[in-house]
Amino acid sequence: MEATTLFDKIWDAHVVNIIEGGPSVLYIDRHFIHEVTSPVAFSGLEGRGLKVFRPQNTVATPDHNVPTIEQHLPIREELSRKQVETLTANCERHNIPLYGLSHKWHGIVHIIGPELGITQPGMTIVCGDSHTSTHGAFGSIAFGIGTSEVEMVFASQCILQPKPKKMRINVEGTLAKNVTSKDIALYVIAKISTSGGTGHFVEFAGSAIRSLSMEARMTLCNMSIECGARGGMIAPDETTFAYLKGREEAPKGAAWDQKLAEWKKLKTDDGAVFDTEYTYDAADISPMITYGTNPGMGVGVQGSIPTGDDLTGSDRATFLKSLEYMGFKPGEILKGKKIDYVFIGSCTNGRIEDFRLFAEYIKGKKKASWVTAWIVPGSKQVEQQIREEGLVEIMESAGFALRQPGCSACLAMNDDKVPEGKYAVSTSNRNFEGRQGPGARTMLASPLVAAAAAVSGFVSDPRE
Amino acid sequence: MGFTLTFFLYPLSFFNQINMIEKFNKIVSSAVPLPIENVDTDQIIPARFLKAVERKGFGDNLFRDWRYKKDGTPNPDFALNNPKYSGTILVAGKNFGSGSSREHAAWAVYDFGFRVVVSSFFADIFKGNVLNNGLLPVQVSEDFLTGMFEAIDKNPAASFEVDLQSQTIRNVSLSTEYKFDINPYKKECLLKGYDDIDYLLSLKKEIISFETAK
Numbered sequence A: 001m002e003a004t005t006l007f008d009k010i011w012d013a014h015v016v017n018i019i020e021g022g023p024s025v026l027y028i029d030r031h032f033i034h035e036v037t038s039p040v041a042f043s044g045l046e047g048r049g050l051k052v053f054r055p056q057n058t059v060a061t062p063d064h065n066v067p068t069i070e071q072h073l074p075i076r077e078e079l080s081r082k083q084v085e086t087l088t089a090n091c092e093r094h095n096i097p098l099y100g101l102s103h104k105w106h107g108i109v110h111i112i113g114p115e116l117g118i119t120q121p122g123m124t125i126v127c128g129d130s131h132t133s134t135h136g137a138f139g140s141i142a143f144g145i146g147t148s149e150v151e152m153v154f155a156s157q158c159i160l161q162p163k164p165k166k167m168r169i170n171v172e173g174t175l176a177k178n179v180t181s182k183d184i185a186l187y188v189i190a191k192i193s194t195s196g197g198t199g200h201f202v203e204f205a206g207s208a209i210r211s212l213s214m215e216a217r218m219t220l221c222n223m224s225i226e227c228g229a230r231g232g233m234i235a236p237d238e239t240t241f242a243y244l245k246g247r248e249e250a251p252k253g254a255a256w257d258q259k260l261a262e263w264k265k266l267k268t269d270d271g272a273v274f275d276t277e278y279t280y281d282a283a284d285i286s287p288m289i290t291y292g293t294n295p296g297m298g299v300g301v302q303g304s305i306p307t308g309d310d311l312t313g314s315d316r317a318t319f320l321k322s323l324e325y326m327g328f329k330p331g332e333i334l335k336g337k338k339i340d341y342v343f344i345g346s347c348t349n350g351r352i353e354d355f356r357l358f359a360e361y362i363k364g365k366k367k368a369s370w371v372t373a374w375i376v377p378g379s380k381q382v383e384q385q386i387r388e389e390g391l392v393e394i395m396e397s398a399g400f401a402l403r404q405p406g407c408s409a410c411l412a413m414n415d416d417k418v419p420e421g422k423y424a425v426s427t428s429n430r431n432f433e434g435r436q437g438p439g440a441r442t443m444l445a446s447p448l449v450a451a452a453a454a455v456s457g458f459v460s461d462p463r464e
Numbered sequence B: 001m002g003f004t005l006t007f008f009l010y011p012l013s014f015f016n017q018i019n020m021i022e023k024f025n026k027i028v029s030s031a032v033p034l035p036i037e038n039v040d041t042d043q044i045i046p047a048r049f050l051k052a053v054e055r056k057g058f059g060d061n062l063f064r065d066w067r068y069k070k071d072g073t074p075n076p077d078f079a080l081n082n083p084k085y086s087g088t089i090l091v092a093g094k095n096f097g098s099g100s101s102r103e104h105a106a107w108a109v110y111d112f113g114f115r116v117v118v119s120s121f122f123a124d125i126f127k128g129n130v131l132n133n134g135l136l137p138v139q140v141s142e143d144f145l146t147g148m149f150e151a152i153d154k155n156p157a158a159s160f161e162v163d164l165q166s167q168t169i170r171n172v173s174l175s176t177e178y179k180f181d182i183n184p185y186k187k188e189c190l191l192k193g194y195d196d197i198d199y200l201l202s203l204k205k206e207i208i209s210f211e212t213a214k
């Protein structure tokens, strides 16, 4: 039999039809929805006089717009409230399970799927949100879609997709202490650029990847979209199975054994061919931080901003425009730059492990007086775990306050906006102009680098 | 997970019954230049303007933070505010539309009045989104793109011809032409104004038997 990739195995098993010379009709196992990209899809569907075809395969949660304090009160901002209310009404009308603000399982869509065991190996998963790639950490094909495609899935549980090319990124060896999977992500994107993965689906492999926890794998797959790829995935293994076992929606009893046997077959065969392949040495990766306005503009926290001398034409103009926005100069050293805001959270780094890392670092230290910190759990369950593990006390005695779950400053649709010109060290995934508020200057980093910045008030190396 | 692949040819009679997106055929127009690379969807339409629950009206906030100054007045340096530029073709630097999956970005470009976006490279999700909204993404070579920027620079009214049927874009002033790629299925959809959802609905039987066999 021909050697095939993990991606091919899952994709091929979900093809209902292939249009000649066109895309495949791909069956979707799980469809996550939220308040921002679903309303137009619902109205389109209803305009055609249709109901959601498979509501039981759909899961909804409001996350993008929600406030991160006083969630028991009605949302103050009218348009945000309207979107959340529209989602609730649409879910009721179409019998879709909704984990709303008051629900004990509420949270960011890409956090709650995995933690409830909804996300499982071998599945196809879509959501009207590009960071759907997160779910690939379980060995599933998961990717973000547009609203027209959300409507397609509502109507038929399928979408039309051309089959992407395949890329494998191997990271071999052992990560140094205090280097996290966020640093792997920023390192890889800096190497291959924000468009290096375009047209591809990425499989992450290699000994350094195997040794990562599920939380860390999710961080990495989450960021795979930032290199332009449709998504990223990691073959399921004992770490995956141990994480899933016993979760709410995970199979139980005999069904578990049967699924487990299937899941164990989900790996790339020896000799399978990828369109593109890269290999990196884990030992070369250090804690990273970004200096520009796309996630590919990252360097080691001890490093300096490139001079850009090797760039010409529009590449150079784009580089300089980006630095001007950030208020940086070519060749400058980042360490020691004064910062104003720190954000710990998002579907990239809003899981329990991220808050443990953060708490461990700040324990016994104090937040810099001029820094505003938003510590935002990815879900209610994460929030509860933070409390149970006593991390809140550690945070509070260091001068930090825990907020309530949501996307928050990741995209600043709610009130958590970084003011114009201010510097934020953020554990989220995008440092685009204005992403964290008009004029906000975002530096992406791991929870550890963010913790070090929060305590010192400057860009710092957590290893020092 | 046993199943068989069936190849399906779309019956033309079916296409005749539906017409959801605006048909696209040929456009001759001047173009608006945006010679910036890596324009992400947060620039095309910032998140704070994603709060509507319908598809219309996003054009007002297209490129909002570049188009308007802090005090809300139009930024005269930005191409969209420059009266010398007009037309239904937007020409942008490479890697256009990276970032978020928000289809609002495609809606905003369309709602503003553009029908073609030209770049030397498009992000995947954005490309899919524009195609689903009757907007044509035309991917050209770096050289051809540079030629377009130069032609507009010399004469802001410089005209370009985009013909979907022959898959060509013509830089009239330089007399150069580029043959662009497009998926044949998507081309058919655009030419005829077909809609993916009606096609998927026509497959209901296959989908249900796929589910049963799974």
Ligand code: SF4
Residues within 6 Å of the ligand: A063, A064, A108, A109, A110, A129, A131, A346, A347, A348, A406, A407, A410, A411, A428, A429
């Ligand atoms: S946390 Fe950020 S990236 Fe993740 S779903 Fe929310 S807005 Fe999107």
